[in-house]
Amino acid sequence: MRKIFYSLILITISTTAIYSQTIIDRDPEIAAMAKEVSADSLHSYIKTLVGFGTRNTLSTQTNPNRGIGAARKWVLKKFNEFAASSNSRLTAFIDTVTYHPDGKRVDSTIILGNVVATLKGTDPNDHRIFLISGHLDNMRTHVMDRVNDAPGANDDGSGSAAVIECARIMSKHSFPATVIFVTVSGEEQGLLGAYYMAKKAKKEGWDIEAVLNNDIMGSNNSSETNIIDNTRIRVFSEGIPAYETEKQAKHIRALGIENDGKARQLARYVKEIGERYVDNIQIVMIYRNDRFLRGGDHLPYVENGFAAVRMTEMNENYYHQHQDVRKENGIQYGDLPEFMDFEYLRKNTAINLANLSNLAKAPAMPQNVTVEVKKLSNYTSLHWDxxxxGNVKGYYILMRETTSAFWQKKIFTADTKADLPYSKDNYFFAVQSVGESGNESLPVVPGIAGR
Known part of the structure; x- marks a missing residue:
């Protein structure tokens, strides 16, 4: 079993109040799965996707070898191949809806389709869902050009390939919770496929705890600045929640938790777990929901109240995004496979796989987490249910100074309450469940007891 040291300090509390630094172990099953992620497999998926000529959402759906229709059928075929070795737990279909002209980026009636594979959880009482997404469609310089070639290798062949590879590996394993793998259509036309799925999930009451959206994550170099770096990837997350903002504002202001919404907690989790299992990668948290002038498929989920983040390469190359393939002034334009780094994509895919697996193996989050504020005290009293x-071994109490971006201490206890010699005025706290194999749930920030 491989062991690694963390900058986090892990402390155990008990009746004897013994404090000590501890080594955190990698779950051997997840570590082995992460090593299965193959740069060659990812390369082959993207080669096939590029071979469809164009995957514009408005392109042909009847040609068996070209266009978005052929691409969707191929992804479905791959999911069904993986289903054969899943003991009937993985099922897949193309979820379609008729979309009419909108006067924006859709000028004719189309069948909008998302390719969805569901790896059903083994615990019938566990209704949690963890979702990984990439968008299958792409575009040339003009978003309405549905006829001419658009490779779309990195945008977003990279994210779609990551989804397919995670499905390939995870379908051979069992998890208490459900994992959904989806390649959506219509992203370049206005996030249409993601909006359709997020609204459907909200309407039907899906218990989605986390969405990992992957978009442009396979190239290691930037235009203009010429920075080359395949050791860092960004995770974007919202601060103030988009969902029911006014309703939540009073609670956020009272506790000072502008940086502790569900998406921001998920981003911290992605960083910790991803760096635990994947070597030579740093996950850089960006305190923005997305980049300027751009938007991604995580946005419809956060707008509907789900925790969702966006994974994107550290240094983007705009010569290879939304560009017709051409050469001008000595510069090669176009989203071609030769500008990708498949070892970098392998690492970024493994980050997704490790996080999905750790979340799906972990118990559910603790319930009714509260902090006592009825009296002045330099102690902090936390309670939870x-x-x-899920089978719980215990709980981690997370804490950090109010100026810190990351959790600084993890305190383990088997109890459902704790009195800590740290002032609640000086630190932020959260509690997460820990399973028998050491897998952690997402953290829960405490509310105020008695409210």
Whole structure:
């Protein structure tokens, strides 16, 4: 079993109040799965996707070898191949809806289709869902050009390939919770496929705890600045929640938790777990929901109240995004496979896989987490209830100074309460469930007891 040291300080509390630094172990099953991620497999998926000529959402859906229709059928075929070795737990289909001209980026009636594979959880009482997404469609310089070639290798062949590779590996394993793998259409036309799925999930009451959206994550160099770096990837997350903002504002202001919404907690989790299992990569948290002038498929989910983040390469090359393939002034334009780094894409895909696996193996989040504020004290008293599902070994209490971006200490306890010699005025706290194999749930920030 491989062991690694963390900058986090892990402390155990008990009746004897013994404090000590501890080594955190990698779950051997997840570590082995992360090593299965193959740069060659990712390369082959992208080669096939590029071979469809164009995957513009408005392109042909009847040609068996070209266009978005052929691409969707190929992804479905791959998912069904993986299903054969999943003991019937993985099922896949193309989820379609008729979309009419909108006067924006859709000028004719189309069948909008997302390719969805669901790896059903093994615990019938566990209704949690963890979702990974990439967009299958692409575009040339003009978003309405549905006829001419558009390779779309990195945008977003990279994210779609990551989804397919995670499905390939994870379908051979069992998890208490459900994992959904989806390649959506219509991203370049206005996030249409993601909006369709997010609204459907909200309407039907899906218990989605986390969405990992992958978009442009396979190239290691930037235009203009010429920076080359395949050791860092960005995770974008919203601060103030987009969903029911006014309703939540009073609570956020009272606790000072502008940086502790569900998406921001997910981003911290992605960083910790990803760096735990994937070597030679740093996950850089960006305190923005997305980049300037751009938007991604995580946005419809956060707008509907789900925790969602965007994974994107550190240094983008705009010569190879939304460009017709051509050469001008000695510069090669176009989103071609030769400008990708498949070892970098391998690492970024493994980050997704490790996070999805750790989340799906972990117990549910602790319930009713509260902090006592009825009296002045230099101690902090936390209380919580056990999670609704999952076998719990104990809980981690996370803490950090109010100026810190990351959790600085993890305090383990088997109890459902704790009195800590740290002032609640000086630190932020959260609690996460820990399973028998050491897998952690997402953290829960405490509310105020009695409210």
């Amino acid at each position: 056990k999670p609704a599902t």
